[in-house]
Amino acid sequence: MPERRVATEMGWDGATAPQLRVIASDELTEADVAAIRAILWAAFGDGEDAFAEDDWTHALGGRHFILEMGGDIVSxxxxxxxTLWIGEQAMRTGYVEAVATAPDRQNLGFGSVVMAAATAWIxxxxxxxxxxxxxxxxxxxxxxxxWRGPAFVRGPAGLERTPD
Structure with a gap:
């Protein structure tokens, strides 16, 4: 399991290792949603990069990789x-959304654990x-x-170039 490999690389043993849950959006409890949203808004801060309701909405409908430490969600x-298109080819894509670690738990490898598991799942x-x-x-x-090529989104008026 990828979370076990990463946990070992991070120096956690069975007693101290965080616990990873992988669940569908419709399995999230109210407490899960409240904790995850609090982490996202705190981690992204204010200003240009602030997390918004649209960002949260985009994160729903798939799988959530939730890392807990001592019963608290930390990442x-x-x-x-x-569906992403490369030229005329439609590609079934696992799109990553809403990646964050609680600010007081950042730089400890927790984000790497959830992303290693999400990447393996994708x-x-x-x-x-x-x-x-x-x-x-x-x-x-x-x-x-x-991605080194141009990027576009499909809108009502057709393809629109994205800034990045």
Missing amino acids: HASVVER RERFELGGLGTGRITFYERLGWEP
Whole structure:
């Protein structure tokens, strides 16, 4: 299991290792939702990069990778199925959303644990993995590669170029 491998690499043993839950959006409890949302809004802060309701909505409908330590949720990532197109080829894509670790638990490897599990899940089930981020180096060290080509979104008026 990827979470066991990463936990070992991070130096956690069975007694201290965080526990990973992988559940569907409709299995989230009210307490899960409240804790995850609190982490997301705190981790992204205010300003240009602030987490918004639209961001939360995009994270629903797939699988949630929830890392708990001592009964508290400390890190989260979501994978939602999307269709990305490469030229004329539709690709069934596991799209990563809402990745965050509680601010007081950052830089301890928790984000790496949830992303290692999410990445393994994507590789087993999808043709492609995708995400949007300003923290490219974090994902690159976990095996992700930046898209080097142009990117567009399909809107009511057709294809629209995205800024990044």
